[in-house]
Amino acid sequence: MPTSSPRGRSGRTPAARNRRPGAAARARVRRSLRGSAPLRLRTGFVFIALVMSFFGARLVQLQGIEPEKYATLAASTGGTVTVELPATRGKILDRNGRALADSVAARMVVADPVQTRRKAPDLARFLARRLHVDYFTTLRALTQQDSRFAYIARRVPASLAVRVVNAATDAGYRGLATRNDPLRIYPDHDVAANLVGFMGTDGPLAGLELTFNKQLQGRDGSETYEVGAGNRIPLGHSTVTPAVNGTDLHTTIDEDLQWYTQRVLRQTVLGARGDSGFAVVMDRRSGEILALADYPTYDASNPQAAPAKDRNSLAMTSPYEPGSVEKVLTLSGLIDAGKVTDRTRLLVPGQLRSGDRVIHDWFPHGTIRLTLAGVIAQSSNIGTAKSSRLYPPGQLRKYLTGFGLGQRTDIGVNGETPGLLPSRAQWNGMLQDRIAFGQSVSVNGVQMAAAVNTIANGGVRVDPSLIEGRATTNLGQVVGTDEATSHRVVSQNAAHQMTQMMERVVDPDVGVAPSAQVPGYVVAGKTGTAQRVGPTCGCYNGQFTVSFAGFAPADDPRFTVYVVVQNPRNGGGGGTVAGPAFSKIMSFALRRYGVPPTGAEPSHIPTTW
């Protein structure tokens, strides 16, 4: 087909042409000015081809030969702009929603030395005055060689930064700009600083800021769009990756109570000339930690000013021997096991042999007649060790494990120590004698507070918590009040008897800590004065850990407060150093939460016989 038809057509075309002249002539008559149709068509095509070839040549030039030049030209004239959409870091809040750590929009002021060099001295003076930066540092930044970028000031509140840069531009200085640079603020400075932690230049460095960084930080977004004359071009090309803001972290801390606890603690530690100290305030029912104060502490807004060792929570990270407060756990377990009651009569000798050692009491005495309540009220080591021998093997350890010793509380504090509860294999009679009154066992502060709180809570241990609701740490551990569980450790009756015995501790006549009383309320508590294990030798170094743990109102406890002071040099014990601090903190907490006195009378169970 294709081969035959051209031949046939070519044979006929001359004839067709011969026949056309008539029509063509008529057309020529009518449209002589415009030329014949094929001519016009051809001219048109040539014209279009010409234009198209220009376009093509330009396209090759733009895309093939010098694409970068035009891209940079476009970018430099502000064709498209990419702005960072910063994610706002989540706040760290106290239980009433007040910020312990907050993020505010701030800007960094940067300079282009190439543009600023000429008027550098004047501009430096201007900036030094308005931004409170150092004149010489600024001058050096403004005159830098071989650089088109220099920091002038960082983390300046946005309103101030923009105002200053605008004023500089109005005054005829060129080359200043601001960029996004979010600022983390700690409005209360040292309040809960040891827990909250702080931020470095690039990220969190300590505390909850670090532990919950994944949750807090969020994810930055960005937006690219075309601009003309400083305005966004409508319908212009734009892409947006929205920022995902960080999630707030709700803690159970009560800002005001935390502040007061920290002040009382500081006064107590300084007054006793101790090394350090901590105090825990715990809600009896929920196990929520309302205050966890550490001394020494630091200002989270200015962490560099304090040595690194002051910046973590010693209460959580530094294990110590609890001393006599432990007796509460030992003896309530023993009551629960049915071996003794609060009125059990004991003959307490002046000293007690335990293997190759001898146990003494803190006060010299001959053989005295104490009831079990008297053993607690007078804090007798010998009485406690002697009665703890009634435990069948392994049972004391089981009770102590039930109270939470030797296991992390997992409240969300980094580097928490689990303490040290000797293993079943290490356990022997001598060790048990010492553990009974709080030696050879070490704990962290919240662990011990939660253990004493078990007695306040009628024998049911509630997991302590620092995070309201639920939060996931960077390591993937879920912590918080929603995760807190509770379990019974001793019977309600045993807890009640122990409470009655602990009420005798603050009795001015028979107890050792009358200064721990809270006027108007019945208080139950226990002192602790433990020898301290030195950091290097692993032996008792002659220093002491003094403490007081207690709860009030004793007949319907609302709070458990635990105060510990390390190495007091004023010769004070748990009753005289930590007792008054306990009283102040407890009094403040009861007043703050409007807990009325119950009107109950403190117990009068006999301490001697």
Next chain:
Amino acid sequence: MSSTAPALRARVPRLAGAALERARLTVVPKRTRRRTSPVPFLLVISMLAVGGIVGLLLFNTSMQQASFAVTDLQRQADALQAQRQSLQMQLDKLRDPQSIALKAQRMGMVLPDSPAVLDLRTGKVLGDPVPATRLDPLRLLAPPPTKPAELDPPAHVTVVHPPATRHDAGNSTGDTTGDTTGDTGRRSHDHSGRAGRNDHTSHTSNTGHSH
């Protein structure tokens, strides 16, 4: 199609030839087309075109205006946001328990020693209310940082024995400052401890105490 078209053309010239072609051309009634004026059509088209262009221009202008407004409002929102945050910072500063406590203490307020609760139903006072006192106030400020040893050389104290009456007066002021820091039981310790850093001062305070 390609097979039928040449066949048709091959047949048609033989039958009619040029006559057919001429007849075709004359059939088109040019008069009727000339009768309708092109003006309305052109008018409609040009109106459409002009209307379109003007509409587009107006639309574009309004978009630009909206864009200006957006930029402007965004800037305003940013400024207000920054202002809100700085006010929030001020508020936080004012609400800081430390600054409240400092102000309260400056006004002469003290913390009560004993909470008392008034039961509104019975009108009874629970607890034993005691008037608050200024004894043993809460120390709000951190102690000043200790100086390094080089900047804190031991004081050279020469002990002279002035008449007894003068000495007593000087010592009593020293004691009252010691009093405010702690309870009475701690007083003697406070003294020896504060002076403990160097022997000379402890000498003076000891002589003070021996009176």
